[in-house]
Amino acid sequence: MSDFGPVLRKFRKDAGLSQERLAEAAGVSVEAIKTLESGRRRYPRSATLNLLADGLGLTSEQRAELAAAGDRKQTRVSVPRQLPDDLDDFAGRDQQIAELERVFAAQQSRPGVVVTSAIAGMGGIGKTALGVHVAHRVADRFPDGQLYLNLRGFGPGEPMTVEEALSRLMESLGLQAADELADVGETAARYRSALAGRRVLLLLDNAADAAQVAPLLPGASTCAVLITSRRGLTELPGVAHVTLDVLPDRDAVRMLASVVADGRIAADPASALAIARLCGGVPLALRIAGARLAAEPTWTAADLSDRLDAAHRRLDELSIADLDLRASIELSVAAAADRDPETIAAFRLLGLHDGEELDVEVAAALLDLPVAVTEQILERLVDLHLLDSVAPRRYQLHDLLRSFVQETTAQLVDDAGREAARMRVLRLYRSVAWRVRSFDFLDCLIDDWMDADWVAGAEDRTLAEGLAWLDAEADEIIGAVRRAATAAATKAERVLVGELVAGLLPYFHLRRRYSDGVLLGTIAVVTADAIANPLAAAVLPFELAQQCGAAGHYSWALGYMTTALAALHALDYEMKTLEADVHLGEYLVELGRYDEARVAAERAVAGAVRGEYEITEADGRLILGIIAGRQGRTATQDEEFGRAVELVRRAGTPNARQSVLNTVGSSYLETGRYDEALRYFEECRTTALGAGHEFAVAEALEGLGRIELARGVLDAAEDYLRAALAVLAGTWQPEVGVREHLGRVLAAAGRHEEAAVQWRIALDLLVRHGAPDQETIRALLLTTS
Structure with a gap:
């Protein structure tokens, strides 16, 4: 193996020359110098050697050393030292370095085993930099040499063939290159024989897949192998796998400071942190950003941060000279497309998704593919490190990869295609929301408005399954609704938004996410004109008023319920009209307007008694009981609450029972009647436990804690409240x-x-x-x- 490359590099650095400056001084092309230093060309012509020596200004002794390094005969038996230079600006990765060094340190305790580690991660994440850094740190354990080979798995041109790789490695070991007609297996056997008994470290960089790497692994336990790849090489047996994630903020800022090297990063830590985050903690992006700042001495860190902040042009900004983040991503995509065009075609369409996380069912709706097929595609993208798996069946794109796919999607999908994809996702959300609502939150008005198609595809979900899915997807749904309700949205999208939100609002109430309910309910009410349905005109403000009341916005609640009441009168839905009166009474009580509240509640109770609507009667009597308690009329308070609880115990669902019991307990607690409050909160907790409604359990625990606080029993109060907090x-x-x-x-x-x-x-x-x-x-x- 020729030592010419490392020797030339050493003399060049000692002279303080870049490759470009040496090319000017010696009259040799920059490409020729790069080829010699990288080892791609092992032996220079004598004329080239003399020109380089002159350009470097070498002494006679140094000229002789350089000439000896380039002598084929002398270098044939030299020890290979092929590792690329370590990076001066290498930062972070302490945990991964320690993990890899532990693997190499354990080599002596694993006789007969070739120590092999594989570093995987997305393009630009710093796999090669870490591999080279670790290889230098452990190089002294391998006195018989360190081999380096770029397998070109992801890059311009075709990946290196196994035959070529074996030939290169054998030449590096001082063996004659294999005959082109030789069997690969026979060549690999000769290669392994050559390594037998030697202590050699092999760094295989940029591997395409396990099939490319497997024949290159030594058979001698004295050797060790370090592999980098944009794929997870899990098929290789006995390999210690390290997957690189983005750099944490502190290490990313340190790297920026090292690349810029003039104090501008340290002078503006806020902008430095912004740059690090806009680069997503990706080392290649950080190196490019730092290089751009270093190349523009008049820019401040804030200037660069402002330029990167424009998401639509961020990839344009992350390019300088031969460093280009977009090109790096495209190399991964193009290489994978040759082997799996279906997967990469789907990846290029993921820009249809505007959210943070991507559920497999949502992805299937976006791509208009079966869920099983979609999951296979997404898992293959995870293996390629083009997608992260954040939870079972849930995925996430790195911000910079999202920018890339948004560009490709924009080229592949027109406005009509985008709208169709959004509509498929909104229909999926609507189906799950209404499936959940159908278990416990339907009434005559909702039944009359609801269409059977609204639950299409979700009919087989249990309540627990539907709730769990909404729990995971709620934030994405909120974002999708907000995007679909813009002025640019079509009428069909606005109609679908109204239907979706109406199905979803009971979920937000059940999960006590009242502020989200107010937000989405307000959006839905605005869409009522697009829906042009009198049932929707009643349902949407009615549901929004409930969310506002639960959130403590009683004036808003009163206004929306008044609107709903007018629409309900026009529709002649008696029971729903009486329910609206109950809610009016509730909000008027909280606004201190007791006389008006009593009138509304008494009207609701009278109508409910006539119509034999027992739960509505119970709710109306709750309002009357609360008013009586606040006015000190304890006998009336007891009478109204007793009748309400009797009715709900007999006819109410678990939701209705625990709601009434909690309200009664709260009223008694408010009026200082702790024994009565304790009894109802205990019953509320028992009811909620039986129904599996954990939030209602937590609210009962909170009530019990407040009672013990009022009584001065602090230990018990703390226990109750901490138990509630664990749920809430x-x-x-x-x-x-x-x-x-x-x-x-x-x-x-x-x-x-x-x-x-x-x-x-x-x-x-x-x-x-x-x-x-x-x-x-x-x-x-x-x-x-």
Whole structure:
């Protein structure tokens, strides 16, 4: 093996010359110097050697060393040292480095086993850089040489054949290249024989697949192999696999600072962090961004951040000289397309998805393919590191890959095709939402509006399956509804949005995501004109009013329910009209308008008694009981609540029972009647446990905790509230209430710092969601300062 490349590189660096400057000084092309230094050409012509020596200004001793390195006869038996230079700006990867070094360190304890590690990841993620870095760190364990071979698995041209790779490796070991007619197996056997007894490290870079690599693996346990590939080479037995993810923020900023190397990154840490995140933590993107900043001394870090912030041109900005992120991604895509055109054709269409995560059923709807076929395609994309698997049947595109596929999708799909894809996804969402609603949230008005097609494809889902799917997909649905309700949306999309939201709102109520319900309900009401259906004109404001009331926006709730009531009167739906009266009473109570509330509730109760609508009667009596409690009329409070509970126990669903019981318990707690409150919260908890409604269980626990707080039994209060918080954490609005009361318990126990933690979290949730009523929490925090 020729040592000429490393020797030439050493003399060039000692002279402080770039390859371009040496080419000018020696009169030798830059390409020739690159070819010699990389080892692609092993032996220079004598004339070239002399020109290089002159250009480098070598002494006679140095000229002799360079000449010896390029001498075929002398170098035939030299020790190969082929590793590329380590990067000066290498940053991060401490965990992966330690993991790989542990594998190599364990070599002595695994006799007869060739230590093999494979580094996989998306293009530009730094696989080669890590491989070279680790190889240099362990090189001294392999005194018989280090071999490096770029297998060209993903790049311009065809991947290196196994025959060519074996020939290159054998030449590197000082063996005659194989006869072109020789059998690959025979050549591989000669290669393994040559390595027997030697301690050699082999770095196989940019492998296409396991089939390309397998014949190149040594048979000697004294050797070790490090492989990099954009594929996961899981078919190779006994291989330690390391998959690279993006760099964390700190390491990404360190890398930027190293590439720019003039203090501009350190001078503006906020912009530096923004650049790192806009580059998605991808080392190639960071290196390009740093190089661009280094090449533009008048730019600030903020200037570069602003340029990268425009998502539609980010890939254009991430290109300089021969470093181009778009080209790197395209190499992965093109190489995979040759082997699996169906998968890559689907990948190029994933720009149809505008959300963060991609569910397999949503992907199937977008691509208009069967779910089973779609899942196979997505899993193959995961293997190619073009897609991440974030959970079973859920996937995610890296931001930069998303930019790439959005470009390709824009070229492949017209406006009509995009609308058709969006409509298929909205229909999927509608089917699951209405399937969930059909279990416990239907009534005559909803039945009359609903079409059987609205649950098409979801008929076989159980309630638990539907809820679990909506739990995972809720944020994506919210985003899809917001996008589909823009001015550019077609009438068909707006109609579908209204139908979808009407099906979905009970889910948001069940999961206590009231602010999301308000958001989507408001969008749906706006679409009512597009729907042009009198049933929708009643249903949508009715459902939105309920969400607003649950979220504490009582004035909004009153306005929307008044609108719904007028539409219901026109439709002559008696029971639904009476329900609207009940809700009007509820909102009027919360606004302190007790006389008006009593009139609405009494009207609802009278109508419900006539029509024998027992649950509506129970709900109306709840309003009357709450008013009586607040006005100190305890006998009336007991009478109305007793009748309401009797009715709901006899005729109510579990949802209706636990709602009434919780309301009664809350009213008694509010009026200081703790024994009565305790009894109803306990029954509410038992009912909710039996129905499997965990959020209702948590609300009952919160009520029990508040009772014990009021009684001064702080240990029991804390236990109840922490149990409630364990269920509600992540459901921000009820979580705020629990944290407020838990903080009060901790403060009463003299644990003021712990109380402040709970209140700060509660305030952060209120601020983050733009919620009113922040002053109560702010005032509590002042008591701990």
